[in-house]
Amino acid sequence: MTSLNAAASPVLPLVYERSAGYWETVGRRFLRDKVAVGAALVVLLLMVLAVFGPWLAPMDPYQSAMLKRLKPIGFEGHPLGTDELGRDMLTRLMVGAKLSLFMGITPVVCAFFIGSLIGITAGYTGGWVNSVMMRTIDVFYAFPSVLLAIALSGALGAGITNSLISLTIVFIPPLARVAESVTTQIRERDFVEAARASGASAFTIVRVHVLGNVLGPIFVYATSLIAVSMILASGLSFLGLGVKPPEPEWGLMLNTLRTAIYTQPWIAALPGAMIFMTSIAFNLLADGLRSAMEIKQ
Amino acid sequence: MTMANDEVGGSSQPMLSVRGLVKHFPLKKDLLGRGAGVVRAVDGVSFDVFKGETLGVVGESGCGKSTTARLLMQLINHDQGELVFDGQTVGSKSLPLKDYRRQAQMVFQDSYASLNPRLTMEDSIAFAPMVHGLPEREAIERARDLLERVGLAPQRFAERYPHELSGGQRQRVNIARALALQSRLIILDEAVSALDKSVEAQVLNLLLDLKEAFGLTYIFISHDLNVVRYMSDRVMVMYLGQVVEVGDSEILFKHAAHPYTQALLSSIPTLDPDRRTETPPLAGDPPNPINPPSGCRFHTRCAHAQAICSEKMPVLAPAQHGQQVACWMHVAGAAHTGAPSGQGAVKPLEVAA
């Protein structure tokens, strides 16, 4: 039988052959996907805008000028025109990124943690515990998300914090379901059985074997929810339940520019375009991540 | 904390004693309450595994061998029955479950699904020792040592991931993992079935080497009768959740007593082009354990079935050449024309070697 070690040297080399870890491989695959990388760059740009918007913006987002209301795109001094109160659109869009993205991402992040906790616990425990938890979740899941968001916001009252809470509650059920589903699948796998056979406690098994395999897919799903969250948040602001004027937020801007559709349709469409672009970018990012993580055997 | 597993009973004490093991799985009822039933996966199984032997377990779909393996590992709980390991009841104060788990381990069929895709080989192997209290550094040392023992150079394989190894290499890792707790009993559930023949041969040789080196006891479950014959000292044949025959493997293969065993052995494809099989020994598919036939479960397909076979279930009793068989034809004085004291006793067929 041929020896697996180098025949010559009697002393075995101490260097161990390492291979790319899972996330390294995922990263490389992701970087090869041009569309995904493009989407990631757009998202990055938006994040930069969100953080540095107020400093990068050319003018004051709150400065109104009644004489310069609803000027078109390309107007002198206002590359993207002005809104119904004469404020610079470009500035408002840039500064608005911060709030819009905040309203979009925060609920999903919170729901990710809470939903994963619920879903993984239910998925791993199984039995009646699972049934009780998941059927409770299903009650919320049965409501269309928009209606649920509005109902909760209405009940809690308007304002940013309350809309964040209501949106978080809206997103917990879908994330919990995905978490439960993935966990149940992993739990059936032989390596989890083998871990049980070795006498490990449920907590250890979840920590070592389950988490690493389920958090990835749940995370990808969560990323695709960010776009939905942004749209819902904008919707809430549009209805007056979220952000209040004069704060720049894209959804709110859509509301206040409503009547301008007849006179300056391009201006009225701008906040919508930003929401649209952000949604697409996050969706493509999520898609790219999912593809990169599907490393076939 | 010592990791060595001490001998408790003597050498005559069976390593594992199984008595009356039963496991039924309930079927879901529909809204009207119809369709309720149970899958009698394991229905009264009793056997011993002696120290240092390899007990082969054979049977077709629905016979309950995989469920039995999982019951032995306590991955699922039995409904009835008793498991006694080296004289101590499993799950009792003298042998809590966690201690039992150190003594008995299992190797599964699917080598890829048995390994966590996110862990390196050494981490996978070191997991169980660490669970039982071994410090990480020592656990990794043990993992590397075991990799060496199973023929995988640690320098090349310790920090690899499952998808980078071939099926045979992964199965070696699974075997190393099963040995990580210095267990004495290893259950091999179709451990080589998914491997190519040439790889299978290598792994079988490895299993024999390890058995000698560590003084292991094996329960070897397989559908490949030739491999079972080669590996096992004794063989147990299961049908529809019960043991129908058990005995020394050579005796079983040459002088099978139970009609089902005879049919099973005759089904092995011949390697002689001049003596091809002409008629299949059994017709139809192995039945479903949901509504097993009354009495002897094999009577519906047995060429020698008579009235008593559908009325009363036979239990394991000694047969002509020393094996135990559950068949009325081998019970002295039974109401079967083939029984020893009846007329025209039917001898067990001599199966071609």
Next chain:
Amino acid sequence: MKTETSTPAFVDIRQLHVTFTGGKKPVQAVSGVDLRVQRGEVVALIGESGSGKSVTLRTLLRLHAEKKTQITGQIRVGDHDVLKLSSDQLNRFRGRVASMIFQEPLLALDPVYSLGQQIIETISRHEKVSEDEAKQRALALFERVRIPSPERRLQAYPHEMSGGMRQRAMIALALACRPQLLLADEPTTALDATVQIQILLLLRELQKEMGLSVIFVTHDIGAAVEVADRIAVMYAGRIVEEGPARTLIREPRHPYTRALLQSRADGALAKGQRLETIAGAPPDLTNLPQGCAFASRCKLAVPECSATRPEVTWLAEGHSVRCLLAQPHSQSNFQQVA
């Protein structure tokens, strides 16, 4: 000594090369396969994973994705030049001239149609018959493959049947349009022992009755011996030995064939005696060695083996081998090349 049979074969595969170009590096799955199958003959292709046996079979029906597969060579089945068939011609070829049965019927059968419907659909597509006649034929087929209560079973769905019955149903479906060539891709590998032998015997029976040519792919030598007239052993995309079943089993000449036969566990071995194993691992199909693909694992290899690919050596009537050390008319292979 005849080196080839003089009558034209029904299936004639010449110099078949199949390369998959989908991944990072091209995979040479099949590197120069020549195979002839006569009418009414059963040929078994034996090999392990990566040997190219399934790929060869699937190429006969052109089942691989056109864009990611490069095929060169010639495949003739009867009067059809398979590699040059147009899409329409290919659809008429499949099922009518040649059809295939697979290892896992649950994957090969459509789960939303009953078996009867699937058979009737196949018949109707290839032949102009009334629905009644198609039904009659489906019933007759089910009876032929020995499915009990055939009228009832025709209305059953694949998941409602047991494994053995599903396999019989798949055979019925494959034979619905009376093809002349049956391709079997490991049809009994997933079956229990008592069911496997039933299916193997059924195939033998049907083949004799219908005069089918069969190419039977398996990794189980025993199954091959039960059905095949001739056996071809494949390794790394090439046929390394080919001959009548009797000859191949009794007098294997290629070192790989011998090693394969010797590494089987059977009753002749003493307890505890170690099995003969083949050292090493199969070659990387993206990087095939220049010479004989088995050289690195072969106990008898000489330096020439790694340098040149061995040509076919005819040892006897119908028995050929690809090995530099094989000499016709000699008792053993062990004459070293000077």
